[in-house]
Amino acid sequence: MTRDALAALAADLRAEARRTDQRRLIVLHGERDDCLDAAFTVVEAAGIADDEATLLSTREGVRFERHRPKHAARLLGTTRQAVILDAFVEFSPNAVGQSVGAVDGGGLYVLVAPPLDEWPDRRDDFDESLAVPPFGLDDVTARFRSRLVETLRRHPGVAIAAVGPDGAVGPAGADDTAPDEIERDGLTGDEAPPPEPGPTTPASSAFPAVAYESCLTRDQSRALSSLERLRTPGSAVVVEADRGRGKSSAAGLAAASLAAAGRDVLVTAPSFAGASALFERARALLADLDARLSVDEERRIEVGPSEAGPAEDTTGRGRIRYLPPAEAADAAGDADVAIADEAAALPVRLLADLLAAPAAAFVTTVHGYEGAGRGFSVRFRGRLDDSDRRVTDVRMDDPIRYARGDPVEGWAFRALMLDARPGVDAAVEDAAPDTVDYRAVDADDLLADEHLLSEAFGLLVLAHYRTEPDDLARLLDAPNLSVRALTHEGHVVSVALLAREGGLDAATRGAMYDGERVRGNMLPDVLTSQLRDPEAAAPTGVRIMRIATHHAVRSRGLGSKLLREIEREVGDDVDYLGTGFGATPDLLDFWAGNGYRTVHLATTRNAASGEHSALMMSPTSEGGRALARRHARWFRERIGAVLSDALRDLDPDVVRAALAACDAAGDAVVDVSEYEWRLTVAAAYGPGLADTAPRPFRRLALAHLLDGECDLAARAERLLVRKVLQAHDWESVTDELDYVSTAECMRSLGRTLQPLVDRYGDAVAVAERELYE
Known part of the structure; x- marks a missing residue:
């Protein structure tokens, strides 16, 4: 067969993909240059414009948008009609996971690979990354690629063609009648699915009507309606969905609606790239609302008073701002609303800290590269349910980029184990x-x-x-x-x-x-x-x-x-x-x-x-x-x-646990001089002050926290950490540990030091203590 056979296959796949509003995958395997040339034929024959296609490859001088495979994450949040992934150089499972979702319904995902029977045994850059010393490259196995090839050969919606020189379909030397030159045509025979119910606008809503008119599915409008609860302090909304359901866009519509009404919306995600779709959608809605933007930066939008929201909410100055997770956790208490996008990819502690905001939303992927929604639900939902928040759950199932039952999504889930889960x-x-x-x-x-x-x-x-x-x-x-x-x-x-x-x-x-x-x-x-x-x-x-x-x-x-x-x-x-x-x-x-x-x-x-x-x-x-x-x-x-x-600023309970878990053998003798013992005993039993000479008090505090011989309450140990070891001021320690006054906090430290003096003090300490008894 010739290039015409490949072009016909590409046209048929594209026609079926467009008819079903799904995607199709075509694997071109052979030598690299031949396969890349064949990929360009596929895109052209499928009627896909150059500006609708992206090539992930190290090869330069091509007419499409190009990124290196290791930069595939740049496609997150974008949509393309065709993505070509060159698996010869810099191939990794992450590159597949980050790029496959960028293909829109009716589009093609093109995988360019070495001959499939040989591919598992070839060695590339990713294999070298697995060759951890003292192991070498020969110790790396080929199980993942063997399994990947098996999924390609068995999953519906996947076409496979061997490519020879000059773009001909079939291995070098094959004649035009070779029966197995196209191993699979990838056609499922599916017809157009019945239309999904469209989005709806609630009869009465707090968010602007144009926000609901911007929704693409009924699921998205339902999610937006639930996110209206963020207007009320004490609320929390959890939005879960597979990738490509428009959850980040729904969060962006909510953020813009809140900012237009004068609210301070704090957004976080594992990286700003993960929140870019939210900001893009928020900007588009604010433009539709004719909102006055006094600041419009990549990670920050400030909105002046607007007539878009309810009259009672339009007097303030709203804003949407992105902060990295750790910074967002510290700043949540100063915002009106906190939104965590891709929440499953954030640690539980940071998610819990976001509850310092009066209202919070957690938007997350159930299955996918960004994180595991089930992990989120298991690890975080207990804390959320135990809080005093009124929690609203929303699940989004309707795909936005392509129709339900998309075979490429099903292949990616299986090939990358995106839907792996424990037993019931x-x-x-x-x-x-x-x-x-x-x-x-x-x-x-x-x-x-x-x-x-x-x-x-x-x-x-x-x-x-x-x-x-x-x-x-x-x-x-x-x-x-x-x-x-x-x-x-x-x-x-x-x-x-x-x-x-x-x-x-x-x-x-x-x-x-x-x-x-x-x-x-x-x-x-x-x-x-x-x-x-x-x-x-x-x-x-x-x-x-x-x-x-x-x-x-x-x-x-x-x-x-x-x-x-x-x-x-x-x-x-x-x-x-x-x-x-x-x-x-x-x-x-x-x-x-x-x-x-x-x-x-x-x-x-x-x-x-x-x-x-x-x-x-x-x-x-x-x-x-x-x-x-x-x-x-x-x-x-x-x-x-x-x-x-x-x-x-380390959490004092982390300090306590880390020191208690350290091997303290041989450290029972505290290195404190005779003069320092007099200062220490005076602070514990007499009129002395711990601030006079910090060193001996730190030695005593460390000795106790390391060996735990004295029976101290948790708050007393936190006092040793915060005041003695971390040298926080009396006022902040008093407030953090809930003492009634600074004087009481100081007296408590003296009482805490007494058993430490008794446990570790030498003869000088004993004699000094007797003066006060």
Whole structure:
């Protein structure tokens, strides 16, 4: 066959896509230049204009809009009639997840790939990213691409054509009668679906009528109507939808309506790109309302008084402003309304902080690259339901960009496991530590069993505030990763993702010490490059990257049982077990309860989570114990100074839990001079003041928080953290810890110091105390 056969196929696919208002996918496989030339033929034959197509490729000099595949995220929030993804260079699952949703109904998604039978065994840039030292490229497997090829060959709506030289369809040398040159035509034979009900305008609405006239589906108008509740303090609205349902646009219409009525609307998302559709829709509505914009910047819109809203709301000056998640959490109390777009991709703590705003909306993707709505519901909804908010839930199902039943959406969901989910509650609700089986889940097992893969990966998605399609490929192919699970009657109830780290040769350790980043070795990297331990990457460890237990059976000890089983299995083969995570009191207590000890607290907050990371270790060999002991000692030596500097605003309960989880062996003797003991005892039992000489008080506070020998109430320990270790002023400490007055707060500190003096004081301290008794 010739180029004409490919053109005819493209025309037929495009005609069916337009008739059904769905998308179709065409795979062109062969040599790269031949396939790219064939892709241009497809776009031209499909009648798609050059300015309606985008090429994701490193190849330059093309007539279409072009981005490199690693910049595929630039297509988020855009719509195209054709997207061509060049899978030869910089291909990754993320590139698919970020780009496939940009194709509009009636459009084509074109995948340009090496010969499908050979593709899994070829090595590319993404494979190199999985080759984590000490493993090499030859250790990376091809399970993800093997599975991807299988989904392409089996899923409806996917055409596959082998491309030879000069754009001919069929491999080089094939004659015009070869029967299998087009492996699949991708045609489903579907007819146009019945029309969906259109949007509606409520009989009485607080938002402008033009806002409802801007909606594209009935779901979108229903969501907008629910978002009207944000006008009332004490309300919270949760909008969940799959990608492409117009949820961000609905949030933008609501934000514009609120700003036009004089409200201060604070918007956040994992990145501004994720909120760009919201701002775009808000600007369009404000233009329709003829609202006067005094400021119109990319991340900020200020609206003067307008006649668009109800008369009683038009006297103020409204605005819509974007802030990154951590900043938004701090600023929420100053806004009238807070809106979190792609809320599932944000940590629970930051979402909870947004409730400081009088009204808040949480808009999130149920399945997709941006985050996991089920994870959002499991991890955050409990807090929301326990709050005093009146919560309104909205689910949007009607696609906007294409019709229901779109086969390309179905293919993407399966290929990238976007709809992976744990087993149903009823199947696991009787699980307990004595009813479960422990198993090492081989990647071949996951590849062979879609049910197992979905349940295991679905739980791992819930364990983290952000999971990407790349994580699926890492799970299946990365040589340093492995999975352990507890199962109950064949269903996964608890799962852990393990990463093998360390064991690096001298040359690699030296490069790491000099600042070179070594992939996949998070704990050794921090201990070596940041904490300046040249031998930290010599011992071999296993880092628990993620651990998750099914929400229906939490708090039954299953996570702890899984950790015990992991240690029993791998403890003799490695020097330590470790973990790193965004520090919260509950997580620190969980890991400490399972024998892990703090060795580091990051001095900066994670930009997305807003939390300081904690590193913890549980040594399993003498080499591991030596590593853990010296880093615990160094942590104890530096933490006092850091708490009064970079960690001055760290949550005192995080400080308490992190210090309590540090190995304090040998630190019972407090290094305080004779003169300092007199000052300290005077502040505890007499007329002295702790502000006179901070050092001895910090030594006492650290000693107690590390070994916990004195029986102090939680508020007393928070007082030690905030006033003594973090050096906050008396007024702010009094207010934060709810003391009736500054004088009472000062007296409370003196009473708190008394048992510390009794526990750690030497003969000088005892004699000094007797003066006051």
